[in-house]
Amino acid sequence: MxxxxxxxxxxxxxxxxxPSPVAAERRSPGxxxxxxxxxxxxxxxxxxxxxxxxxxxxxxxxxxxxxxxxxxxxxxxxxxxxxxxxxxxxxxxxCVETVGTARGAALMKVTEDRFTRLARLGLLVPVRFTLGPHGAVDWLYLAEELRAFAAAEENAELLTGRPSGALGTPLDPDLDVRPRNWRNRHLGCLLRLADGDPWGRAGAVASLLDPLQVAEVVKDPYERSRLNAHRAAPPAGGASGPSAVRLARELTTAQDEDETAWLRAELTGLVAQAREHRPAPGPTPRSSRAVCTGTPERDRPLGGLRALLGRRWCRSRRPIGDR
Incomplete structure (x- = not known):
């Protein structure tokens, strides 16, 4: 961690x-x-x-x-x-118990200040977040992971020793890797939920990129449409309203240049794999469009209008040009 x-x-x-339900299970009708x-x-x-x-x-x-x-x-x-x-x-x-800063610090028997420093430096990775009033973000951690961290001998000095190094100096206000670490963990969850589907995996990566970044990587609009179908919505964080939606989207979107570059590279590779596995559906070729009678489309009057009218043409008993 x-x-x-x-x-x-x-x-x-x-x-x-x-896996498929085991054969031994016998269920009643309905x-x-x-x-x-x-x-x-x-x-x-x-x-x-x-x-x-x-x-x-x-x-x-x-x-x-x-x-x-x-x-x-x-x-x-x-x-x-x-x-x-x-x-x-x-x-x-x-195994899914989560705690915030106060309970987490008490569980690890450290001060809240030290706990926050450990988290901001990336030593403790949040698993969820909730949004409070005025844009406050409350990070939540798995209790079982905090217990494991506190029990590890190699972490004893971080918990009980005199603060030194990054722990002992004033933190840069801009230094906080909690959002980035959460995104990295969130991506792993999305990839698991993709169930191995190539477009689902590509959509998981696209979920962490700004739509403009996705458009720069994936030029084909039909492939972007397929990706959008698999993009995960930002977690609500337990709050509602436009400001909460914007904050949740900001937390879910890659911010650092190297993070963005890594995700773009991964998206490029995953879309290539997905394209090879199952190309995104594009526009139907004109030659393959279904016609309602045996008359070739090029010989029909107002053939271009037929493409615009779609089903209305199919319901007509005679060509529009004969009316």
């Missing part, structure tokens, strides 16, 4: 894809083997935000529904697997 580092997107494997998120969260004893975080972290395996636009569903077999694990449901809830 040390500072922000970049890893090639192609090295991230999808772990949230769900019993859906897949549960929508709210129902699955109740079955697992989780709050909805806990469930969503568990899915993003790969702790609960899901599959996309509705062509990738309708959210995600959980197999009943996955529910049964999780409920059968030792310590359920406390152990499941513990």
């Amino acid at each position: 040390s500072g922000s580092t970049f890893t090639s997107v192609t090295s991230v494997t999808a772990v949230t894809s769900v 019993r859906d083997p897949w549960l929508e998120p709210s129902r699955a969260a109740r079955e697992l004893g989780l709050e909805r935000h806990e469930f969503d975080l568990a899915v993003r972290l790969g702790r609960i395996r899901t599959r996309p529904v509705g062509g990738g636009d309708g959210g995600r569903a959980v197999a009943r077999t996955e529910i049964a697997r999780l409920r059968a694990r030792p310590g359920f449901p406390e152990a499941l809830r513990a």
Whole structure:
């Protein structure tokens, strides 16, 4: 959990894809083997935000529904697997427990100032954020990761020793890698949820770039349209209103030059892979457009108008030019 580092997107494997339900499961007629998120969260004893975080972290395996636009569903077999694990449901809830600065500092037995310095320097990586009034950002961390950090012998001096180096000097007000580290982690979650789909993986990377940056990398408008279908919406952060939307979008968009350059390079490679796997649909060639009768389109009166009228032409009993 040390500072922000970049890893090639192609090295991230999808772990949230769900195998087919086991043959041993026999369901009664009308019993859906897949549960929508709210129902699955109740079955697992989780709050909805806990469930969503568990899915993003790969702790609960899901599959996309509705062509990738309708959210995600959980197999009943996955529910049964999780409920059968030792310590359920406390152990499941513990692995997605999040804490803010005050609780995190108390858990690690350090001052809030030291905790904040560790996080701003990139030694503690947030997993979520919430937006407070007046543009305040509250970063949240996994409690289990903070416990692991505090228990590691190599971190003892960082927690109990006299502050030195970066910890002992006044921090530059502009030095705060929490947003960047969160974006890097968020990207890993999006890549897992892409389930190995090449366009989904490219869309995950595009989600962290400004649309103008995406347009510079991906010139084809049909490919950009395919990417946009897979772009993840910025997390709401628990707040509403135009200012909160702008702040959430800013936190989700790469800011530093090297971060942007890395994402652009990854997007270029992933779009090339996606194009080879399944090209984005483009305009229908004129020669392949369907005609309503056996008369060649070039011999029909007002053939150009036919392209504009579309279905209205197909419903006509005779060519428009004969009326």
